[in-house]
Amino acid sequence: MAKMLAARLHALGEPMSVDTIDVPTPRPTDVLVRVKACGIVPNMANVINNWPTWFPHQPLPKFPAIFGLDASGVVEQVGEAVLNTKPGDRVYVNPLRSCGSCQVCRGGELSRCRYFTLNGYFSTSRDGQRIFDLYPYGGFAEYMTAPQYSIVNIPDNMTFEQAGKLGYIGTSYGALKNATAGPGQVALIDGITGTLGVAST
Ligand SMILES: [Zn+2]
Incomplete structure (x- = not known):
């Protein structure tokens, strides 16, 4: 079994440790990604420690636990039922997960799943x-599995580090879109110095 390094949190309030663990095998509808970059949420330690x-x-x-939101990398292996992704693809891994089959998921409202x-x-x-x-x-690991629905191919002129920001940029874009912001309108953006605020300007 191939091995990889992964930063893992063993207990709240303690530093993560870099452990050697097995490289996972993707299930039929999953993709194995070799991680090249991953976002680090500045507030992550605060959120994790206080979440419970x-x-x-x-x-x-x-x-x-292996944390790490908004990873990007290169597809290493795909399951037998993966249709639109192949090894070698440069990708962003959307962290949003839901069942994909309930009524709200089918209606595109994943956050209500x-x-x-x-x-x-x-x-x-x-x-x-x-x-x-x-x-x-x-x-925060050398490899990660992800469902095929979470895989976003990125263009050759986008770096992996840039792709790691797509989650926040997309969230900002979604907020502006939901607010029907556009040319000729004035928007008040609260928390403008944060990642979401900067991305929305
Ligand atoms: Zn669902």
């Missing part, structure tokens, strides 16, 4: 642990 207190009914991944989870971070859903069990690999 702030949101005791919503799960963090089980420890030892009972399983909605931010892979490599936390879940905002009571049943999100099921997603963490299926996808325990965040971006």
Whole structure:
């Protein structure tokens, strides 16, 4: 079994440790990505350490946990039922996970799914642990598995570091779109110095 390095959190309040673990094998509808870059959320330690207190009914991944939101890299291997992704593709891994089959998922409202989870971070859903069990690999590892629906091909002129920002840029874009902001309109952006605020300008 091939091995890889992964930064894992063994307990709240402790530093992550770099451990040697098995490289995962992708299931039929999953993709194995060799991680080249991953976003680091400045507030991640604060959120993780306080999450069980702030949101005791919503799960963090089980420890030892591999965090890491907004990874990018190169596809290493694909499952037999993966249709639109092939080894060698340069990709961004969208961290949004949901069941994909319930009524709200089919309606495009993933965040209302009972399983909605931010892979490599936390879940905002009571049943999100099921997603963490299926996808325990965040971006702070040399390899991670991800469902084929989360894979976004990136152009050759986009760096992996730039791709690691797509999650925040996309969130800002989505907010402006939902607010129907556009030419000739004035928008008040709260928290302008943060990643979301900067991305929305
Ligand atoms: Zn769903």
